[in-house]
Amino acid sequence: MFFVDTLECEGLGNRSYLAGGSGAAVVVDPPRDIDQVMAAAARRGVRIAFVAETHLHNDYVSGGLELARVTGARYLVPAGARVSFARTPVADGDTVTVDEGLVLRAIATPGHTPHHTSYALTEDGRGVAAFTGGSLLIGTVGRPDLVEPRLTEHLARAQHASAHRLADELDDAVPVLPTHGFGSFCSSSQAQGDATTIGAERAANDALTLDADTFVARMLAGLDDVPAYYAHMGPVNAAGPAPVDLTPPRRADAEEIASQLAAGEWVVDLRGRTAFAEGHVAGSYNFEGEGRLATYLAWLMPWGRPVTLLADTPERIAAAQRELTRVGIDRPAAAATGDSAGWIRAGERLASFPRARFADLADARERGDDVVVLDVRRDSERAGGHVDGSVHLPLHELHGRIGEVPDGVVWVHCAGGMRAAIAASLLDAAGRDVVAIDDGFDAATEAGLTLTRPGRAG
Template identity: 45%
Template sequence: MDVIVIDTPQLGDRSYLVHDGITGLLVDAQRDIDRVEAAAEQAGVRITHVAETNIHNDYLTGGWAYARKHGATYLVNAADDVSFERTPVSDGETLQVGGLTVKAVATPGHTHHHLSFVVVHDGEQAVFSGGSVLYGSVGRTDLLGREHMVGLTHDQYASARRLAEEAAEEAALYPTHGFGSFCSSGPATGADESTLGEQMRTNHVYTDGDEEHFVSELIANLTAYPNYYVHMMPGNTEGPAEPDLSVPDSLDAQELTSRLAEGEWVVDLRHRVAYSANHLKGTISFEYGDGSSFTAFLGWIFPYDRKLTLVGSREDVENAVRDLSRIGIESPDAALGEDPEQLAPGAPVSSYPRVDWQGMLAERPEGETVLDVRRTDEYEDSHIPGAVNIPLHELLTRLDEVPAGRLWIHCGSDYRSGTAASLLEREGHDVVHVDALFAEAEQAGVPLES
């Protein structure tokens, strides 16, 4: 048995192709299935079965599109209410995928109808746990509404024990979430690999012998998750089609200028340093970089009923189009290029200052507002005395709470504050981007309190 990991670090998720050298099973496919096709071709295997551990909340699946395109059997829990054709599978059901024996195990918790899959080949076992047991923790239990949260958290506790009964301790464990995804909860370790037995010895879902304590502790540590999640489950119950990943033709200067004047969502993908120094007035900064923050934070605050235009290099636009397709932002327009004056000659340009912590201490006059755009739980853990906290994901709905006067904007790393600075400048505020790690603030002489 061989397991090919198809990593999506932009969302903190993994898909898996497990095969016997000839025939393969695909588990929790991301929407851009060309990566799966390439992996299968390279391995020289045919994927005959595609399985979903659950109806996902944090991305649109590629499972239905792959199964339909390649004639594979599509395995989805019989209890899930979906509008597409599938092969229903239920708890305890076992099927053959070439030389692989695949058993579906009900592991509710992340969702009501969550399944894990125990795969056996030549005495070797692998567990594909989806959003059940992760490396160090479990999948979060509040995504279906807080009214289901307590019950689902109890379910997670029981499901972990069910998995321990269904597979050997030496079974390799392959979760879908827990690599940066907001679908994980608790102290997910970010480890690259593990076994079921290792988790039984170290994961708090196993080591905490008090179920009520586990439930209350996990719930108490659940933090905010992206707004785009609300669109994912409905999309996945309909069966998302394969996305169009082509790079659009570049907008001309007149059209780009018109969109900026009309206040449309025009996103600049350049590095925050280049953006702050010179940008088309009215654009919003979402630095692409390696994409690790781009998808989650743009999806978190982008209004899905608006048209999106990307501004940046062809490479960044191409990567961004792929990333955004995974969360249902389809076929954005683009203006290809990185020089604002060449993209839209004569259009208004702007800039704002960037400082580090020492610069803020030296240059900020007494009385000017420090705006902290981290999540509320981060702020409550530690913050600058007197700082105003409006999380980035709440900023557009709380603009009336933003203080007047110059704003010195920071976050935990620098990404969210860069986006917040651009949004607030767009709204007419005078901004300074504090481009520095919050973890280094105290060492730089910035006083903190909790």
Template identity: 50%
Template sequence: MIHIHTIETSSLGDRSYLATDGQVAVVVDPQRDIDRVLDLVEQRGLRLTHVLETHVHNDYVTGGLELAVRTGATYVLPTGSEALFDHHAVGDGDVLEAGAVRLRVLHTPGHTHHHVSYVLEDVEGDGEGAIRAVFTGGSMLYGSTGRTDLVSPAATDELTHAQFHSVRRIARELPAQTEVFPTHGFGSFCSATPTSGTASTVGEQLRANPALTMEEQQYVDTLLAGLDAYPAYYAHMGPINRSGPAPVDLSLPEPVDPAELRRRLEAGEWVVDLRQRTAFAAGHLPRSLNFELGTNFVTYLGWLYTYGAPLTLIGASEEQVAQARRELVRIGVDDLAGAAIGDIEALADGQGLRSYRTTDFAGLAAALQQGPVQVLDARRNDERAQGYVRGSQHIPLHQLNVRLDEVPEGELWVYCGSGYRASIAASVLDRPDRQVVLIDDSYDNAGKAGLEERPAEGDAPAGSA
């Protein structure tokens, strides 16, 4: 009997998988922090024989190479991956054997040209295999498919058509009861459109997946229309994964004392405060940036961060810094300049702290009754197109650093979909010549407060860019 264990990385919206017959195991699409896999293998007394990649990943640095080297497993990548290190290349129809686990390779291009899926068969004593599951990577997701614009703009249309046919092939060739195990689609920007559910089968996808419920051109048009910006750090992932990532380092960064911390802030270096956004608003070091350690931390820090720039962390505890370190190595931010840990007043060492107000959409509504208020929307274009606070200026968070000259001085109220991105924007904008107010609230409450305006069909929302 084959058991499939899910190793979830919710901060990147991804899953890795370990499949085992109880003695030997294979791993599919492992993340950089391979200690989670190694612990599972050791706890269950397994022997890892194969490490499989469905594709060269654009949203994280793989742990596959190091995991294979550490365990002696065969490292399997699709033909055409252009990996620059020794590996076992597989193509359509190839079969891999690992104890009672048999994996058949399906070439499923779309997310990338070389993308493959792995069909898992549970081999019985007589050697016959029953199809149990399919690891679909960035092909068939739950109610969606992987985005097709990560290779190049010129290849996007071709790959979108290929994605349609790849998902249809999976549905055509595999039994309806086959369990589907995608890598992406749990909040990942590698998903072309939002996904639905946390488990599914091929039969369920026949009723839910747009590649299986729409005609080809309708699917293509819908997918292309749904593509919006994706994190800037993606540009670094493919090259790192093809050249072979360095062994992971999860150790704590070097400690930074208050005097050195102040020097780095005054020099304009990247100094990131990991504390909860309301704590940061109540008191923080001047020129520090607030990326609250949580589910969205690594996505948005990676999106705004200048790769290679010195990066210092401020954390309330060693545990907080250690978790941030783990998140950052997943996207290849390895060389941290240090960490300052402790109470913010102690780290300030006598220098004054800055602060700003926090409120909700009801508070904004009350302020607007007293007179005009400058409001900044930090959400993406696709969110803005669904509705926005009347009279607000729109600068997506990922564009803010290059559009600072468009932001007015004086008091500025900042919102997003939940308060998280607004808190990052507020920390970027918090300067002596500008008073920031953080709207720490769900955007759903903007409508309840009577603030929302929806664009007419076909119209561009006011203040958008």
């Protein structure tokens, strides 16, 4: 009897899969930290016989090469992917036997990348799973604009054709198991649910319900910004990622933290945004360990810049270190744990700034306070409505454009509070007076703030 185990990478919004029978298994699109994959195989009591990539990933560093080396598995990589390491190139229609009666077949599904390949798993000739990578996702497809701008429309049309090919070749009951779509910016939109089948996608996915021209136009119109670090992921994966080192980083004391800040290095506080606002090392940035740490830190931080991590516990440092290796931030320069008072030198004081709700913003405006409202959501979010009179700088652009924020006390908001906390820390480090709005955006309407929506004045 076959099995499929899902391995979540929640911080990056991706999934990997371990699938097999009683003795052997295949791993599809493994994460960089392969120890969790090997632990899953050990729990099943199976040997990892194959490691399969659907494509060269643009949003994370793959652990496939290292997993294949450590386990002795055959490393299946689409033949069209240009790589600098030994692998088993797979082309459309190629098959491998994973375990007795369990066969994996490669299906060329270009679109997310030109070489993208999906894999259909059959047991005794019956389709039991489709590993669709960045092709057919839950209610959507992978975005086609991450390879080369001149290829975007061509790849969007290829996505449409690939989705139809999967729907034509696989039975309605076959589960669709994508890699992207659970928060990753590799998806053209986010997953509509947690599980799906070929039949469900045939009925609801735009790629299967719209004609090619309409589908392409709609997809291209909806594409959002791409995280800056994506530019580094493909080359790293093509060259062959190095093994990870998850040993604890060197301990930093208050003097070293101050020196790193003075040198322009990044000091990142992983605590929750409430604790950070109440007291933090002046000049440090707040990226919550419980949030989208890897995505936003790798997006905002200059690539290759040394980073020191601060957290209340060693466990939080270890979890962050693991997540950051997945996007190529391999070794923190140093780390410090414990109470924040221990991170500053004698005679220094922790910095702080207030937090507020949208109702507090409405009150401040009513009083006539000198208020600058800064919206750090993405363009697509702001298009659905915004606070009248607000300044718009998406979070990923803020670090390089802080000088454009008007004078005054900056009340910064996003859609829920996490990105506003990051932005508030950037502004605070730059010496601005800031208030972090920790509130859901719907509360702006409830607070009586006027929102501008498409078709309305303002």
